[in-house]
Amino acid sequence: MRTAYQRLEERFKRVQVLRSITHLLRWDAEVLMPLGSSGIRAEQLALLDTECTAILLSKRTSVLLDRAETSIDSLPDWQKANVREIRRHWNYARAIPKRVTNSLHRATTKAEVVWRQASEENNFKLLAPQLEKVVDAVREKARLLGASLECSPYDALLEEHDPGRTSAEIDAVFQRLGKRLPGLIENAIEKQSAHPPKPITEKISKARQKELGKQIMKIMGFPFDKGRLDESLHPFTEGTSKDLRITSLFAEHDVLSGLMGVLHETGHAMYDFGLPSEWFFQPVGRDQGMTVHESQALFLEMMIGRTREFMRFAAPKIGKTFGVSGPAWDSENLYRLTTRVNKSLIRMDADEATYTIHVIVRHELEKDLFAGSLRVKDLPEAWNAKFKQYMGIAPDTDTRGCLQDSHWPQAYFGYFPTYALGAIFAAQLFETLKRELPSIMQDIQEGRFAPLFAWLNEKVYQHGARLSTGELLRQATGSPLNPDCYLEYLQGKYVDE
Known part of the structure; x- marks a missing residue:
């Protein structure tokens, strides 16, 4: 019979495969994607992120994670570290509502396209309105994540890129x-x-x-x-x-x-x-x-x-x-x-x-x-x-x-x-x-x-x-x-x- 930890690993395999698709779509957006396709690309990325979050925050994942942590002392070092990392990802996903994640995906996908044009034309005013939307969405994310992690909003952003680091x-x-x-x-x-x-x-x-x-x-x-x-x-x-x-x-x-x-x-x-x-x-x-x-x-x-x-x-x-x-x-x-x-x-x-x-x-x-x-x-x-x-x-x-x-x-x-x-x-x-x-x-x-x-x-x-x-x-x-x-x-x- 499979343990709670083994079943937890199976769920995270699905997350990794979905995220690997996200990587390809992001690469394509920078290298090959036509400029007019940014809207549908934003929807694609938002959907993939939603699916990953749904797996992470499902009741089944939560139960398996709790059970794995209960028996963590019996696990080898690599598995212990994996449970710790899964909990970190779970905490992060739980703190950010789907509406904020989707809003951020849409804002960034459009902002990237406008940034390229603004950079070529030396026109910050062209980017400013879209960048404002990105910053607003990131502020909301940082506020929510900071409240969950009990740290400042900016430290919460640092945590995303460099776990454990403080301003x-x-x-x-x-x-x-x-x-x-x-x-x-x-x-x-x-x-x-x-x-x-x-x-x-x-x-x-x-x-x-x-x-x-x-x-x-x-x-x-x-x-x-x-x-x-x-x-x-x-x-x-x-x-x-x-x-x-x-x-x-x-x-x-x-x-x-x-x-x-x-x-x-x-x-x-x-x-x-x-x-x-x-x-x-x-x-x-x-x-x-x-x-x-x-x-x-x-x-x-x-x-x-x-x-x-x-x-x-x-x-x-x-x-x-x-x-x-x-x-x-x-x-x-x-x-x-x-x-x-x-x-x-x-x-x-x-x-x-x-x-x-x-x-x-x-x-x-x-x-x-x-x-x-x-x-x-x-x-x-x-x-x-x-x-x-x-x-x-x-x-x-x-x-x-x-x-x-x-x-x-x-x-x-x-x-x-x-x-x-x-x-x-x-x-x-x-x-x-x-x-x-x-x-x-x-x-x-x-x-x-x-x-x-x-x-x-x-x-x-x-x-x-x-x-x-x-x-x-x-x-x-x-x-x-x-x-x-x-x-x-x-x-x-x-x-x-």
């Missing part, structure tokens, strides 16, 4: 970074100004850039029988380990940004592919929040991709695929181009040293939005002022300012801090990696990526959501989240080197 913790970390980074950035710019890299003047077709990306992904071990690379306005990763889609943004005049985008999204993808396959249909087999996910993307892009060793590996492939040669294309110049520190207006183009400033700006604006001290219509002015405060420059257009990200039209409030926290996590991993595998950078230079991903699998991938983010980091590195490790990494790479 107080983030604020303490960001205050530390905000004090140190401006001076570090100025020192790095001053040092690099004495030896500027040679600019790349050639235009390279998007097709060749995509071909290069696929070559490098294949060498790294990306399984193209279960995944693919496409182009979109905003790079992203969507899907599951059984069917995973990544995109990058390629520009003929900026070839290295497309490659870095490929590396970033491949970092996301390799984490997803490495999650425990035996737990694929269960919550415990999923990622442990976006701080861990972003750590894997930033680790591969920043700590591995923006190194001399990686560029020595990649330069011959770049030259052959693009049909180029000369001093601008040698590995040392490519390294200097990808580690060039400058005060960029665009987060996706930001260098490693200034990246976190972009995140801090967005985090502070989000808090103001949800505290009620900032109105949606005033976002452009507030964005420009905040950017001027931290970077000393301000956007000349909204497209290069508050319209540059798709996160807010998609209702991803509370997500941005995970980029900076993920960078800290990644720096701690990198420090541990070099200590435990002293020859790893030589392996990278010679195109041997298997040792790297085997190490990441041991330290991160295979654990799924069994451990909390804090437990995972401490087990992998021996230390809790430490912004000073990240600052020391940046200081060593960009100032002291």
